[in-house]
Amino acid sequence: MAILENIRKRTTVLILIIGLALFAFVISGVFTSGDLGGGKVGSAVGEINGEEISRDAFTQQLETATRNAPPASSTLQNVNRVWDRIVKNTILEQQFEDLGVGIEQDQIFDFIRTTGYAQNPEFQNENGVFDPNSFRQTVADWKVNNPLQYDGWLQTEQAIIQMAKEQTYYNLVKAGIGATLKEGELDYKLANDKIDIKYVRIPYSSIPDSALTVTKAEIAAYINDHQEEFKQESTRDIQFVYFEEKPSLDDENTVKDEISKLIGDTVEYSEERDVMDTIAGLRNAKDITAFLDRKSDVKFDTIYKARKNLPASFADSLMTLNTGEIFGPYKDGDFYKVSKMVDRKPNGSVKASHILITYEGAQRANPEIKRTKEEAEARAKELFRDAKKGDTPFVELARDNSDGPSAPNGGDLGYFQEGTMVPKFNDFAFGNTVGTIGMVETDFGFHVIKIDDKEDIVQIATLARELEPSDETINTLFTDATKFEMESIANEESFSDLAKENDYVVRPVNRVKAMDENLPGLGAQRAIVQWAFNEDTEVGEIKRFNVNNGYAIVQLTGTYKEGLMSVEDASASVLPKIRKDRKATQIIGANTGKSMEDLAKDNNVTVSNASALTVKSPTIPGAGAEPVVVGTAYAMEQDQTSDLIKGESGVFKITVTKRTPAPKLENYSTYASSLKSSSAGKVNTAVYDALKEKSEIEDNRATFY
Template sequence: MAILEKIRNRTVFLIVIIGLALFAFVISDVISSRGGGMNHPTEIGKVNGKEISTESFRFQVENLLRSVGGNATTMQAVNRVWDENVRNIVLNQQFEKLGLSVEKDQILSVLSKNQAIAQNPEFQNEFGVFDASKFVNYIAMLKSSNPALYEQWRMQEEGIVEMAKQQTYFNLIRSGLGVTQAEAEMAYHQENDKADIKYVTLQYSSIADSTINVSDKDIKAYIKKHEKEFEREAYRNIQYVVVNEMASEQDKQAIKDELVALLQPSIVYNSQTKSNDTISGFAKTNRIADFVAKNSQLPYDSLFVGKSQLPVAFADTLFALPKGAIYGPYEDAGYYKISRMIDKQANGSVEASHILIAYQGSQAANPNTSLTKEQAKAKAEELLAKAKVKDADFAALARENSDDPSASIRGGDLGFFQRGMMVKPFEDFAFSNPIGYMGVVETDFGFHVIKITNKAEAVKLATIAQKIEASDATTNELFTKVTRFEMDANEDVKNFGAVASKSELSVLRADNLNANDEYIIGLGNNRQIVQWAFTKDTKVGEIKRFQTPTGYVVAQLTKKAEKGISTTEEAAPFVKPILIRQKKAELLAEKMKGASLEEIASANKTQVQSANALTMNNPIIIGVGREPKVVGTAFGLKSGQVSKPIEGENGVYVVEVSSTQPATALSEYKAFAQSIENLRTGRASQEVYNALLKASDIEDNRSSIY
């Protein structure tokens, strides 16, 4: 009804605009359905010629979204499923080339390392060891008795096979990454050989950037020489204004007035008695739950609460209210509220700590849980005895033994809680025993060693609340403002910013949007705007209005760039500093010609400096910074030899080696060989996959479908 009211309140002028907009939308939809707009291919992508079916892809995305609940957006799920599909195809193509397959015993080997399966008593022999034959028989039984569950297993098996193939493939690669004696010896010397040098340096900062001329021709030449570094995906730039539907001061006052009026009695006509009835207001009513249900946008909470559960800014005031007292209106979490103290309860809030010991089959059990119920109880009793020892550290016992994941952070401290917040056995123990009391309680989660640390008063409040939101009048006014701005901006597309300023709107920019993006700086997730920017028919300069959950956005497409090599303008911010440094290096190198360091220093009115105990692995010159090229050059010189000018990170250098101290040779270098091998094998999987991915021909149509 609220929407209909808003439509009725629009002026004729605005209705005409909407009508024209709808007509334009219908026409554009007809046109786009005949070939305009975004293309919708039958497959969502191809990887080296292998198609990824859109139907299968959608199914995977929907499954993922269901499994994560509301913890991922659609595009996050899409991107994750895409990455998994691409990875599987790229690697499986390698497996096929190698003739790599996975045998039954390999699958069973993987399963034997899965705690949930290997520790299931149903699949263990009399010694408690995983028995593969029992598991195989179980799967065979599923196939005939429970086809649905068998199908779930079959899909799980496919994942296991995939994982086993990948393990085999990457193990083959790792086996070829051994380290030779020469490599290990070199690593030892790079870490331990030392050199003392003298040097003269002229820093790049001695020449102002403004004195160096870098032309577009220079930048183009650099890009051409380093094309691979400047390959980029298609992107779009937009500018936009945001108009949020926010309550005006008048709206806020009206909401507060409406709440205050609810405190007083009201006169209501009774159709049965055909007379007026006086209905008690919030301040005096005895039917609290009914009154709140009828007049509040937030539900009535009949539980007692502790002070820590009240709004921080008003906790002291609310907690101190006498029974029957009223406080408000006050603003909290986007609502105006009025609260009434209903009741107070001494010791209605308990603070406690616990140590949870889970057992197999309990709700807190995980794949690593190995204790039986009897063993868990015995362990809990043992911990209780330790906790009761004088000066025992309960928090330390919790951190070391508790199966509650929060124990490592909070040391078992649960803070204050009230009735209804804990499972019944736990709650009964906490509220029926005095401060300092400890004991063991069993719940569905396992056995708890509980220590009661404090008790406090709890209160029961009734609160009526109204959301602070724009009225229909304010919403209509904002709609008119946005529509007028959109029309004015379309009449002067080259001056979007100036038109926005006249309308007292701020212009924001979002550059380098990629086709699969959904997050826009300043807006958050807004996939529809990105899709519009990448639609084939959207032209540079085009303007469009979008409705968002909080109001409106009017956006203008300011740049379209397709996949390719960066332009001179795009690359300039990255290339120009490099070329400036190179040109400075050439100028400084010209000044550093001489037979000795002293001669070079004298000619440039500077001093000869020294740096001692330099190593290849840690090429830092104290007082200057990291200079790998300078230090590397020094290790290639003989004692007393003067280098040519070296282009370093911070300036140009000429060095002379004063002395070198080669490290003492070792009888063997196994430790260094192992260190190198660990480094290589540790990153082998990712680096190999990255190389395969880079070499793959990938067609990505995600943005056309999602």
């Protein structure tokens, strides 16, 4: 009691002490973790040229984008779409501000005239023309009476303003793009001046790679001299073993046994009537629909099917069944099945082609067709006679003369079952043999019909049970995954060796980026990517993840920082380039001053010829694309011989044997205009890409999503 009394007297002091302790506990993480949110630095999703993209603003746009996105879109896909849009809008808006690009209200209405709003009768005058005043009045009404629609309009208005600004900005750039007649003439000549050459090519492959030694210092020097080619993003390498929840062989056999027992009749005790009842199986079931409703995972499909619509691996066996016969059990995908032939319709599906000649007033006739019914009948009879003669293939007659939608396909209607077509067409198709050509009249017009093929169709009842892992299988899988995880963490043996000992497949995934979502073999696994990029995750670390239908035991095997690639990482792409340069130098050094014939003889190659080469298509037969070689030839005079040329596939020496200038044109304005249009068409993408390349962009998306 004395202790309790002392506590009561010191309540204020005690509360203060507890408060200070809690405060110390909370702030201690600030100084030990180095951030304020478990690795999430600040509240900005990113920064573009010094302008922060706050998380709140980003989240608002993300919520809107998610509502409007297709149902199958993942969160990360929506995040990426919003980020790309914000980056583009921010970069361009900074340009608009610097240049003073703005949009007036009349420009907004000019833009609206090109949208769906202008087609809405609510915004049109009595002449059916878009009326800005009507639009203003409607928007004002939304503001008072329909706030939700008004908010939607405000977002649309901002998008319109942005698009209008972009259009103005890009048009300013396009105004400075042009092409002179001389440029048009040059473009014409580069495509049409023909050059014939005689050449010798000493391929780089004549010197084996093993004859050259390339040091790490040389690779490093090459990387340093070509830094733009060897920039890399921050990436990770991982490897994993996937433990998939799938039926075991025992599970499959259990389902197979269960479904086999349902084929024949079974005897069961009826407690209600105190007798043994015989329960009809699939073979003797009177009501097949009710039987499959009770016993099968797939309902009875009453549709008659042709061979091509049956499971490919079992179609032949199923089609040979007589009515009432059983096939199975058989495994088809994720099911065990037993099938029973219920009915067969010989020649129950017909393949036919037709020529439709319609007339004004016929059902679904094209309004442009003005022929009378009598004229249509006469034309159809004429085509019927031509088809019967057989001088012109039916396909051509249909393609050139039919008014029906199947005309482009030569009148082919494909296969159809009885009752699909209108009665007269149906009766002709099913009442005549293959190859018969006839003519019938329907409400659509006059049809010249050819029967191309017939095939049997069958009605099959299938008892199916889906293959699923049993509880025992699932528990065993969990045990195996956990055991492998623990052993791989505790064991000094390598992850791959341990997996090999247990007959597990190790799957590597290299160069995973921070904003990647899908991993080959696992699908969408954002949690694994985030773990791999967590600053606390070290190379060699192993972790188990619950994934779709199982578990993945994942190991981080490599990290790559943003910047220049290391010598080891770049060597695969650098080595061929250094070797090519060294081989070219070696070949040129050993063969300088030689004639073409001596060059060919000394290097065990032949003198070859190539004709009609152009700069626009610089491909040499037998050598491939050689722009430097063809470009050199273009600058040479006829009968002139070049020095040794370093090409793409080898070292060349060429002689221009013939030059054929393109015919002169009176005017090259067409080619100049084409150049201008081509350049203008690239402006939007090229300008934005250039601005983005020069922008300083800090991307923190991976921290939050």
